[in-house]
Each structure stands twice: as structure tokens, then as C-alpha cells.
Amino acid sequence: MIQKDEERLKPRRKPIQERSIKRAQEIMDVTAKILDRVGFDDLTTILITKELGISVGSLYHYFPNKHAILRSLAESWLKDWDIVLDEISLFNVEEIPLEDLVSKLTNRFKALYLQQKGILPLVHAMYAVPELRDLDAEHDRIVAKRMTEVFIRCGFKQPKTEINRIASIYLDITHSMLVKILQQRGIKAQRSLEDLNAICIALLKRHIQ
Numbered sequence: 001m002i003q004k005d006e007e008r009l010k011p012r013r014k015p016i017q018e019r020s021i022k023r024a025q026e027i028m029d030v031t032a033k034i035l036d037r038v039g040f041d042d043l044t045t046i047l048i049t050k051e052l053g054i055s056v057g058s059l060y061h062y063f064p065n066k067h068a069i070l071r072s073l074a075e076s077w078l079k080d081w082d083i084v085l086d087e088i089s090l091f092n093v094e095e096i097p098l099e100d101l102v103s104k105l106t107n108r109f110k111a112l113y114l115q116q117k118g119i120l121p122l123v124h125a126m127y128a129v130p131e132l133r134d135l136d137a138e139h140d141r142i143v144a145k146r147m148t149e150v151f152i153r154c155g156f157k158q159p160k161t162e163i164n165r166i167a168s169i170y171l172d173i174t175h176s177m178l179v180k181i182l183q184q185r186g187i188k189a190q191r192s193l194e195d196l197n198a199i200c201i202a203l204l205k206r207h208i209q
Contacts, residue, residue: 024062027052028076031069035118040070040125067132070125074135077116081139084112085146093153098208101154102200106174106193113178120179144168155208166207173199 030051035043045066049059063069088108093101113119126136147167148160156163177196181189 020062024072027059027062028069028073029117031066032073032117032122035121040121040128043121067125067129070122070129071132071135073118073122074126074132077119077122078135078139078142080112080116081143084108085143088150089146091150093150094155098154098204099197099201102197102204106178106197106200109174110178110181110193113182120182123179140168140171143171147171151204151208154204158207163207166203170200170203173203 027048031043031048034047034051038047043066045056045059048066048069049056052059063072088105091101091104096104116122126132126139144164144167147170148164151163151167152160156166158166174196177192177199181192181196184192
């Protein structure tokens with residue numbers, strides 16, 4: 001059943017020519033902007049085509065429905081996560097004080113959330129739409145795995161399964177609070193960011209050796 005759902009959300013065809021690739025990306029970019037404006041529930045293919053100035057038939061030439069566009073956006077966001085996690089793997093974590101490392105990680109994660117247009121409704125869709133939940137689970141698995149490797153380099157000596165559990169909690173805390181912080185402004189957002197760092201430091205200090 002899940003496999004059939006994933007097939008239904010695949011693009012109509014994989015763009016090969018440069019023009020087709022550009023059009024598919026344009027559809028994704030416009031969808032992300034509309035998501036920021038109207039949210040996931042009110043997103044429609046009619047809105048997307050109106051913004052693009054194309055027919056619904058032209059849109060369906062690339063994507064069969066709005067969920068297929070959202071899936072492509074989510075897959076793109078996962079690729080961005082891979083890039084960020086590769087950057088973090090190059091951090092000299094063995095020499096960075098824990099407080100500074102947590103702040104550095106938080107700032108990098110926040111920048112990633114900010115660069116993705118429509119991230120809040122996209123995250124909601126990844127959780128709410130059954131056909132997209134595999135991507136949500138894949139995101140959690142990948143980030144927890146990569147952060148487990150970082151924590152081992154920081155000096156965690158517990159069994160790897162236990163460190164992965166800690167990394168998963170760290171991810172859940174960071175994700176939920178960053179989603180909230182993105183909805184805040186000014187001093188309120190800054191204080192929430194400081195609270196996030198304090199919570200993460202307390203969590204990691206409890207387990208690091």
C-alpha cells in the first residue's frame with residue numbers, strides 16, 4: 001500500500017532537458033512560497049498554476065497532484081540536511097567546548113530552517129500526510145545517526161544504541177523548538193534560542209564523559 005502511494009506521488013516524468021528541469025524547480029519554488037503564505041491546508045494546484053501563469057494540465061505534466069510537489073520539496077530538504085551534516089562532520093568537535101559546540105550547531109540548524117521557504121507547513125505536511133511520513137522518519141533516522149557520530153567524537157562512551165537514543169532526543173528538542181522560534185521575532189526569538197541551547201547543554205552534559 002505504501003509503495004503504491006509513493007508511486008502515485010512521483011513526478012509524471014523525470015525532467016531530462018534543462019528547460020524541463022528548470023520548470024520543475026520553478027513549480028517547487030512557487031509552491032514553497034505559496035505554502036509560506038497560505039499554509040498546507042489551503043494549498044491547491046489552482047493557486048500554484050495561477051501564480052505560475054500556466055494551465056493545470058501543464059502542471060500535471062510534471063506533478064500528478066500537490067502532494068507530489070510536497071514530496072519533491074521534502075526530498076530536496078533532506079538533501080540540504082545531508083550537506084549540513086557533512087559540514088558538521090568537519091567541525092573540530094574534539095577541541096570545541098560543549099557550550100560553544102551546541103551554539104554552533106543550533107545556529108547552523110536554524111540557518112537551514114530559514115533557507116527553506118515554506119518550511120513550517122512543509123514539516124506539518126511531512127507529519128500529517130501518510131504518503132510523506134516515510135520521509136519524516138528517514139529525516140529523523142539520518143540526523144540521529146550522524147549526530148551519534150558527532151557525540152562519540154565529543155567523548156560519549158555509552159553503547160552506540162544509547163548514544164543514538166540521546167541523539168534522537170536532542171533532535172526532537174531542537175526541531176520542535178526551532179519550529180516555534182521561527183514563528184517568533186526580536187528579543188522573544190533570541191531568548192527562546194538561548195533557552196534551546198541551555199536545554200541541549202544540560203541534556204548532553206548529563207551523559208557526556
